[in-house]
Amino acid sequence: MNDLKNGQPFVEKRTPLSIVNMYILKNPILFWIKKNLFDTILSTILTIFSVWLLVKLLFGLIIPIISMNWTVIGDNLKLILTGSYPISQLWRAWLCVSYISLFGGASFGLASRKIPKAMVAILLLEGLLITLPFSGLAKFFLAANIVLSVAGFFLIRAFGKSKRLRIIVVAWIVFLPFAFICILGFTGQGGFWPVVATNYWGGLLLSLLIALTSIALSFPIGLLLALGRRSGLKFIKVVCTILIEVVRGVPLITILFIAYLIVPLALPKSMNPSVFIRAMIGIIMFHSAYMAEDFRGGLQGIPRTQYEAAASLNLSKAKTMILVILPQVFKRMIPVLVSRLTGIIKDTSLISIIGLLDMIGISSAIISNPKYMTSSPQVLFFMAVIYFVICYSISLASTKIEKNLGISTKQGASL
Amino acid sequence: MIDEQSKKIIVSCQDVHKWYNPEFEVLKGVSYDFYKGEVAVIIGPSGSGKSTFIRTINALEEHQQGRIIVNGIELTHNIKNINAVRDQCGMVFQSFNLFPHLTVLDNITLAPIWVKKKNKKEAEERGMELLRRVKIEKQAYKYPGQLSGGEQQRVAIARSLAMDPQIMLFDEPTSALDPEMIKEVLDVMTELAHSNITLIVITHELAFAKAVADHIIFFDNGQIIETGKPSDFFGNPKEARTKEFLSKILHH
Numbered sequence: 001m002n003d004l005k006n007g008q009p010f011v012e013k014r015t016p017l018s019i020v021n022m023y024i025l026k027n028p029i030l031f032w033i034k035k036n037l038f039d040t041i042l043s044t045i046l047t048i049f050s051v052w053l054l055v056k057l058l059f060g061l062i063i064p065i066i067s068m069n070w071t072v073i074g075d076n077l078k079l080i081l082t083g084s085y086p087i088s089q090l091w092r093a094w095l096c097v098s099y100i101s102l103f104g105g106a107s108f109g110l111a112s113r114k115i116p117k118a119m120v121a122i123l124l125l126e127g128l129l130i131t132l133p134f135s136g137l138a139k140f141f142l143a144a145n146i147v148l149s150v151a152g153f154f155l156i157r158a159f160g161k162s163k164r165l166r167i168i169v170v171a172w173i174v175f176l177p178f179a180f181i182c183i184l185g186f187t188g189q190g191g192f193w194p195v196v197a198t199n200y201w202g203g204l205l206l207s208l209l210i211a212l213t214s215i216a217l218s219f220p221i222g223l224l225l226a227l228g229r230r231s232g233l234k235f236i237k238v239v240c241t242i243l244i245e246v247v248r249g250v251p252l253i254t255i256l257f258i259a260y261l262i263v264p265l266a267l268p269k270s271m272n273p274s275v276f277i278r279a280m281i282g283i284i285m286f287h288s289a290y291m292a293e294d295f296r297g298g299l300q301g302i303p304r305t306q307y308e309a310a311a312s313l314n315l316s317k318a319k320t321m322i323l324v325i326l327p328q329v330f331k332r333m334i335p336v337l338v339s340r341l342t343g344i345i346k347d348t349s350l351i352s353i354i355g356l357l358d359m360i361g362i363s364s365a366i367i368s369n370p371k372y373m374t375s376s377p378q379v380l381f382f383m384a385v386i387y388f389v390i391c392y393s394i395s396l397a398s399t400k401i402e403k404n405l406g407i408s409t410k411q412g413a414s415l
Numbered sequence: 416m417i418d419e420q421s422k423k424i425i426v427s428c429q430d431v432h433k434w435y436n437p438e439f440e441v442l443k444g445v446s447y448d449f450y451k452g453e454v455a456v457i458i459g460p461s462g463s464g465k466s467t468f469i470r471t472i473n474a475l476e477e478h479q480q481g482r483i484i485v486n487g488i489e490l491t492h493n494i495k496n497i498n499a500v501r502d503q504c505g506m507v508f509q510s511f512n513l514f515p516h517l518t519v520l521d522n523i524t525l526a527p528i529w530v531k532k533k534n535k536k537e538a539e540e541r542g543m544e545l546l547r548r549v550k551i552e553k554q555a556y557k558y559p560g561q562l563s564g565g566e567q568q569r570v571a572i573a574r575s576l577a578m579d580p581q582i583m584l585f586d587e588p589t590s591a592l593d594p595e596m597i598k599e600v601l602d603v604m605t606e607l608a609h610s611n612i613t614l615i616v617i618t619h620e621l622a623f624a625k626a627v628a629d630h631i632i633f634f635d636n637g638q639i640i641e642t643g644k645p646s647d648f649f650g651n652p653k654e655a656r657t658k659e660f661l662s663k664i665l666h667h
Contacts, residue, residue, distance in 0.1 A: 308475055309512035313526035313578060314501040323525060327516045 065381060072375035073382050076366050080382070083202010083357045089185070089194070093205055094141040096179045101145035103171040105152030110164050111404070115153060118396070123149060176216050179209065198276035202357035204386065206276075210358070211345045214283045218344070219337075221284065222291025227321070229296060240292075247289035252350055255282040260354040279351045287344050294336050298329040331405055338398040342391040349387075359383055425451040425486055425582060425613050426472060432480035433467060441467045442478065443637040451581075454614045456624040456645075459634030460660065465617050468634065469584045472615070473504040486581060505575030509587040511567040513559040513574070519546070520555040523574045531578070538577075545573040549603050565596025569603055576607075583607065585616040621664065625649060633657050 024030045037047040073080070082093055108119045123146055130142045156164055183205070185195040201209070228240030247255070259282035264272050273281075302325050310320040330337075352361030363383050367376040426449040433442040441464045449455055457465045470476040471483060474490055474497045483490045485500045513522050523545060524538040533541075546552040549569040559567055568588055575583060585604065589597040601623050608614055608627045618624065624631060624645060631648040633641045633656075641654045652658050 305508065305510060305512045306514065309506075309508065309514070311475060312473055312501065312504070312506035312508075313574070314498055314530050315526060319529055323529060324514055328514075331516060 065377075068378050069375065070378055072366065072372045072378050076362075076372075076379075079203060079362050079366065080359060081203045082205045083362055084200050085183075085202065085205060086196060086200065089196055091137060091141075092182050092185070092193075094137065095182055098141060098145055098148055099175060099178060102148040102152040103168065103175070105149035106156040106171070107168050108149075109153040109156040110168055115150075118393075119149065119153070176212060179212075183209070198274050201276065203362050204359050206356065207345075207348050207358040210276075210280055210283065210351065211348045213280060214287055214344050214348070215341055217284045218287035218291050221288040223295050223326075225288060225292035226295035226299060229292065230299065244289045244292050247285055248293070252283070252286050252347060253353060255286050256350060256354050258282070275354060275356060279354060279356055283344075283348065283351070287340070287347075291340060294333060294340060295329065298333040298336070299325065301332055302328055334398055334402050334405075338395055342394055345390060345394075346387060359386065423451040424448045426615070427484045428468075428472075428481070429483075430481040431468070431471060431478045431483060433464075433471065433476065433478045441637050442471070444481070445637075445639055446481075447632065447639060447642070449582075449613060449615060450629075452611045452613055453629040454608045454616065454627050455630045455632060456628040457615065457617045457632045457634055458619070458621070458624065458660075459640075463634045464637040465634040466586055469586060469615055469617060472582075472584060473501050473506055475506070502578070503581045504584055505578055505580035505582070506584045507568070507571050507575055507586065507588045509590050511559070511564070511571045511591075513567055513571055515559050518556050518558055519551070519562070519570050522559065522570060523577045526574070527577050542573070542577060545576050546570075548576075548606075549573045550599075563596060564592045565599045568592065568596075568600045572600075572603055572607075580612065582613045582615065585614065585618065587617050587619070589618065589620060619664070621649070633660065635660070 024034050036043075038044045078087070078090075082090065085093065104122075105119065108116055126142050126146050130139050134142075156167070159167060183196065183201065184198070185193045187193045187195070189195075225240050225244055228236045229244065231237050231240070256279060259278040260275065263278050267273075306324055306328070307320060310324045315323065348358060349360040351358050352364065355361070357365065360383065363379045366372055366379055372379070428445055428447050431442050431445045432440065434440050443464075445464075445468055457469065459465045467476055471478045471490075472485065478490070486503055488496050488499050490496060490500055513519075514525065517525065520539060520542050523542040524533075524535070527533045527538040527541065528535060543552055543555060546555055549572055551566055551569050551573070554562055554566060554570075559570065562570065572583075572588075588604070589600050592600065597620065601620060604614070604616070604623070605627055616624075616628075628645050630642060631645055632639055633648070633654075635656055641648070641652065641657045648657075649661065652661055
């Protein structure tokens with residue numbers, strides 16, 4: 001210590017070990033390794049164990065997976081993505097993707113001035129896919145989508161600031177009806193846009209349609225149920241509470257079986273909805289009940305004083321809810337809602353049990369083909385990757401949104 | 416300032432009773448008339464029911480017996496009457512109760528736009544004018560969470576004023592503030608006292624009460640114990656309970 005005070009360098013007796021130490025201290029990379037990986041005996045043991053585990057993983061799992069025969073995916077890609085949707089009508093599914101590209105680009109344009117990394121990644125991925133040996137249709141739409149995304153990104157700025165958000169919101173609300181009309185069709189056979197019955201829908205297309213519809217409908221229904229449960233009117237309160245508790249007390253599989261087996265028996269023959277509709281109603285009911293409980297929790301988190309402040313300003317109950325309470329509830333609930341969204345997307349895989357050929361249904365169909373019997377790990381691995389990519393991008397997006405809303409969240413915490 | 420010539424009663428409370436539950440009576444027959452334009456300061460120990468009392472005036476709390484008449488409108492279960500009364504009463508709370516998801520200016524313009532159906536531009540011009548009045552116009556586009564307590568309370572006052580109330584109720588507006596911020600809020604309230612808005616203020620700031628109030632009301636145990644002009648009330652209190660309370664708070 002005295003040496004340091006006098007401004008002289010700290011000099012130690014030069015043992016071989018201290019020379020090694022000196023060398024490590026001077027080199028930033030070695031210093032980092034020493035500090036983070038070999039600082040104590042315990043961390044040294046953990047480091048060695050982790051390296052062993054990584055090597056095991058690499059040779060036991062990753063290398064075997066990469067060196068597998070992946071032709072099964074290439075051969076069945078169309079099935080995995082769209083099931084038995086007629087090939088001549090595939091452009092309709094692509095049209096929906098184009099819609100997403102255009103307004104996805106526009107949404108990015110609304111959120112930031114420079115093209116964000118996430119969008120660059122998507123564009124690069126699309127560019128990469130063009131180079132793979134896909135059909136001409138796919139290549140055409142992939143190229144078109146790149147153009148549309150970039151166009152959307154810049155075109156949204158042509159509108160006035162107050163209009164931009166409105167355009168984006170309306171576009172996303174209109175998307176689901178658009179997608180349904182586009183995929184289902186509206187003219188007779190041989191017409192310009194022939195109807196494709198829902199039993200031809202399958203694969204990722206079916207999974208996403210069911211998931212998105214469930215999300216879009218169970219969100220408002222759940223909100224209404226939650227508000228109903230807090231209602232001052234006894235009748236509404238009891239009905240909503242019973243609905244929520246009954247549905248929450250039953251597993252989703254059971255609800256799907258009821259929808260599949262019992263609903264047709266209960267309904268007259270003339271009005272027998274397709275399995276697709278029945279499954280969707282079951283899923284929406286199930287998730288609405290859970291959503292309702294999420295909303296109830298969110299509503300309880302808003303202090304009574306907010307209602308009082310609104311009342312003292314003479315805001316009606318409905319206006320208080322819409323203008324003051326719900327915006328705060330939504331903001332606080334982003335993490336919960338996102339986990340619910342990813343949950344819904346993954347839960348749609350259960351519909352394969354009642355015979356719908358969603359991604360999981362298709363994959364078990366592919367695996368049961370003797371030609372691909374040995375390829376089941378590849379197929380399942382591919383499914384897992386698709387689900388992971390979708391769910392992980394949703395949670396990345398939600399982290400971004402939470403950060404952007406940071407100011408008011410801070411205030412929420414201080415209340 | 417009381418309009419001395421007309422001396423019009425604006426809030427009339429007659430034998431107001433309130434129970435939270437059958438055993439707990441918070442207001443035990445409160446009768447008092449507030450005059451138009453006056454500044455009435457209510458003091459009293461905590462738990463004495465003074466806060467509940469002013470909250471019955473704009474029907475945030477329901478009274479179960481007695482009459483409350485605000486500017487000729489009696490408070491009943493009729494939602495129309497309640498709305499008509501709230502239309503004339505602004506309220507400022509101890510904990511500000513701003514809307515955290517809206518900017519300062521949006522906090523102020525929310526009710527004028529959605530309740531009074533003003534157009535956005537008009538409401539924002541008036542909002543900025545009020546923010547200048549409470550000396551906080553630079554913060555118009557910040558969120559409440561970015562402001563100090565004193566600033567938040569001044570925004571809350573501006574938010575109430577935006578509805579052009581005839582009566583302003585203040586429920587301990589400075590109790591949650593640091594000492595150096597109390598003054599900035601009291602200054603705004605003093606300025607309001609010289610307008611013709613009726614102020615009904617619960618506060619522990621006796622200096623403010625002495626300087627600004629037209630009447631002091633001493634509340635204890637759900638009843639009004641004593642009322643009077645500040646000089647009489649502080650200089651020559653009549654009731655033993657008042658003397659005891661004043662000696663406690665003046666000597667700390």
